[in-house]
Amino acid sequence: MWTTGKVIERIDWNEKLFSLRIKTDVEPFIAGQFIKLSQMRDDKRVARAYSLVNPPGCDYVEVLAVAVEDGQLSPDLKALNPGDSIEVTPKAAGFMTLDEVPKGALQGKHLWFFATGTAVGPFISMLATDEPWQRFEKVVLVYGVRLGEDLAYLDTIKQFIEQHPQQFVFIPIVTREDYPEGLSCRIPDGISSGLIEQKAGLGINAEHSQVMICGNPGMITDAQTALVEKGLVKNLRRAPGQITVEKYW
Structure with a gap:
C-alpha cells in the first residue's frame, strides 16, 4: 500500500503554509484526486490525505499543506527538506474531478x-x-x-x-x-x-x-x-x- 518517495523541493509560502514536491512512483490519476502521506511514529503509522496540486503526467507529486501545531503529521511534513523520505500511497483516489x-x-x-x-x-x-x-x-x-x-x-x-x-x-x-x-x-x-x-x-x-x-x-x-x-x-x-x-x- 505504501511506497517511499523522496522530497525534491519544498516551497514555504509563509511560516505555516508550504508545498512539497516528492519524487515517487504513483499510478496514473485524474486531476483533483488525492494521495496519502504517512510516517511511522512510536511504531504507529500516521497517515493523512493531501490533494495533488500537480497535473497528471508529471514524474513527481506535489501537495499543499499547512502545519498545525497539534497536528499528528503536518509538523513533521513541514520539517522535511530535499533528500528526506516520506511514505506515499501509489494510487490516488477521490471524486472531486x-x-x-x-x-x-x-x-x-x-x-x-x-x-x-x-x-x-x-x-x-x-x-x-x-x-x-x-x-x-x-x-x-x-x-x-x-x-x-x-x-x-x-x-x-x-x-x-x-x-x-x-x-x-x-x-x-x-x-x-x-x-x-x-x-x-x-x-x-x-x-x-x-x-x-x-x-x-x-x-x-x-x-x-x-x-x-x-x-x-x-x-x-x-x-x-x-x-x-x-x-x-x-x-x-x-x-x-x-x-x-x-x-x-
Whole structure:
C-alpha cells in the first residue's frame, strides 16, 4: 500500500503554509484526486490525505499543506527538506474531478471553482490540464484566505491568466486585511450578495453554471445554501446537477 518517495523541493509560502514536491512512483490519476502521506511514529503509522496540486503526467507529486501545531503529521511534513523520505500511497483516489461534472446539454457554459486555504490544490491541478479550457467558455477561480500571504501559487495562477486571458477569471478573497486586487467577504456571503458575480462579470445560474466547491465544511454548507437559493442543485451521479463538493477535513 505504501511506497517511499523522496522530497525534491519544498516551497514555504509563509511560516505555516508550504508545498512539497516528492519524487515517487504513483499510478496514473485524474486531476483533483488525492494521495496519502504517512510516517511511522512510536511504531504507529500516521497517515493523512493531501490533494495533488500537480497535473497528471508529471514524474513527481506535489501537495499543499499547512502545519498545525497539534497536528499528528503536518509538523513533521513541514520539517522535511530535499533528500528526506516520506511514505506515499501509489494510487490516488477521490471524486472531486471534472469526470464527475455533467457533460453535454447539462454542462452549461461556465465553470466556477470555489476554494478556501489549501483546498485550492485540486483546482490548480485541474487548471493545468486542457479539459476545463476545452469544455467551458469561462472558468472562474474564487480563492478565499484570511491574509494575503496565505495565497499560494499566485505565479501559477498568473500563467493561467496569461494563457487564457479571455477565458479565465481569478477572484482572490482576503477576509482579515485589505487586499486591493480582491474582495473581503466570506465566499458564501459573496455569493448571496452578488459581489462575486459582479466581480466576475458573470451570473451564477442553473442554466449556465457548474460549480465545484472545496474547503472547510462551514464554507461548503453555507455556499451550497447560497447556491441553492439561486436555483442550483447538488450534482449526483443518479441525478446530475450543478454543485460538486469536497470537504477538506
